[in-house]
Amino acid sequence: MSYFNVGKINYEGAESKNPFSFKFYNPEELVLGKPMKDHCRFAMSYWHTFTYMGNDPFGGATMYRPWDVTEDSVEKAIERVHAAFEFMEKMQIPFFCFHDADIAPRGKTLAETNEILDKIVAVIKEEMKRTGIKCLWGTTNAFGDDKFVHGAGTSCNATVFAYAAAQIKKAMEITKELGGENYVFWGGREGYETLLNTDTGLELDNLARLLKMAVDYAKEINFTGQFLIEPKPKEPTKHQYDFDTATVLAFLRKYDLIDYFKLNIEANHATLAQHTFQHELNQCRINGVLGSVDANQGDPMLGWDTDQFPTNLYDTVLAMYEILLAGGLTKGGLNFDSKVRRGSFEEDDLFLAYIAGMDTFAHGLKVAAALLDDKVLEDFKAKRYASYTEGLGKDIVEGKVGFKELEAYSLEHGVTKNTSGRQEMLEAILNQYIVNVK
Ligand code: XUL
Numbered sequence: 001m002s003y004f005n006v007g008k009i010n011y012e013g014a015e016s017k018n019p020f021s022f023k024f025y026n027p028e029e030l031v032l033g034k035p036m037k038d039h040c041r042f043a044m045s046y047w048h049t050f051t052y053m054g055n056d057p058f059g060g061a062t063m064y065r066p067w068d069v070t071e072d073s074v075e076k077a078i079e080r081v082h083a084a085f086e087f088m089e090k091m092q093i094p095f096f097c098f099h100d101a102d103i104a105p106r107g108k109t110l111a112e113t114n115e116i117l118d119k120i121v122a123v124i125k126e127e128m129k130r131t132g133i134k135c136l137w138g139t140t141n142a143f144g145d146d147k148f149v150h151g152a153g154t155s156c157n158a159t160v161f162a163y164a165a166a167q168i169k170k171a172m173e174i175t176k177e178l179g180g181e182n183y184v185f186w187g188g189r190e191g192y193e194t195l196l197n198t199d200t201g202l203e204l205d206n207l208a209r210l211l212k213m214a215v216d217y218a219k220e221i222n223f224t225g226q227f228l229i230e231p232k233p234k235e236p237t238k239h240q241y242d243f244d245t246a247t248v249l250a251f252l253r254k255y256d257l258i259d260y261f262k263l264n265i266e267a268n269h270a271t272l273a274q275h276t277f278q279h280e281l282n283q284c285r286i287n288g289v290l291g292s293v294d295a296n297q298g299d300p301m302l303g304w305d306t307d308q309f310p311t312n313l314y315d316t317v318l319a320m321y322e323i324l325l326a327g328g329l330t331k332g333g334l335n336f337d338s339k340v341r342r343g344s345f346e347e348d349d350l351f352l353a354y355i356a357g358m359d360t361f362a363h364g365l366k367v368a369a370a371l372l373d374d375k376v377l378e379d380f381k382a383k384r385y386a387s388y389t390e391g392l393g394k395d396i397v398e399g400k401v402g403f404k405e406l407e408a409y410s411l412e413h414g415v416t417k418n419t420s421g422r423q424e425m426l427e428a429i430l431n432q433y434i435v436n437v438k
């Protein structure tokens, strides 16, 4: 049984007019000596691709999928698995990411839910074996159900904390079973609406306790996947605890969790925090915690998490530039945490959207590699900071001087002339590379 009328998507080059082809993503092509597919490690998000039906706050479904014809049931979930693997195979997507709630319907009890999960996981495993497609990461949906109204690990209700822990335990076991290379903690409803009723100190201590339990349990079951925290400043709560990279780093350091976690950076979450995507990746890179990426983009006119497919080339160039400088994605990947627009409701749109996203990142990779190869920004920066490589600057960097020595130096020499930062010139060079690199 086939769920899609589209065939396999192949690379046809930048001049192709075939919408169902890659213009820039050529999986085996070497960039800086490594195949593009290993640089990009593209992943499909199970939820946005296979369970999102176009609903928004003003209206219901617009997407009536051929694998969604029956009511929520185990049979439907199994159909979805087959459709998902057909899609990934045709798109040449080597990884997928999932929440427990995406892959299987909930049972009436925790025990029943876990049994259903095991059934679906067995089908996913078969499909993984058949296709060679792997699991990039798993996670828990501990935010959708009404029991999580006040949060999960940060709920005021200890029994909810316990239930979240039980759900995470099972999701970790499933992720291990599927060979998942990472496990993600996105805050969900870990945040608050008003300080009039919230004990932020206890809530944050509890969140750390929950994560510590996850670390301990991973050791117990020998789960070797990388734990990732995904920062987001708002939505669903007014103030999410994992606001941005800097906030998450401070939390991990305070609670001695820094050795066990890296970050999963989502482009639209960065912009909601009034940062650029590149800024968040850069902060991860310089702190050695770049784990993985949720590839999408927001809309500059809208202040919410629109989760659009990434088509802004400037953003992908600068993101891939940071990723290359960080030494690549290693265990991470580029997971399209992106959904087609409500009006793009045909199955073909799923292919066209993923092609757009994959091509934009592939093109971004090529431009970033060329910039690095030519040392365009590196040479400029080296000159800009040259004063720290000798004399006074070197003494500062090496910790050889203090206030007294620096005062003596300043009294005697004053300051040298500053030079231009040349921002406009660098922006024009960036444009030149974007236009010229094919
Ligand atoms: C929510 C979000 C999630 C996480 C996984 O904004 O990005 O889909 O990526 O829970």
Ligand code: CO
Pocket: 186, 230, 266, 294, 337
């Ligand atoms: Co995400």
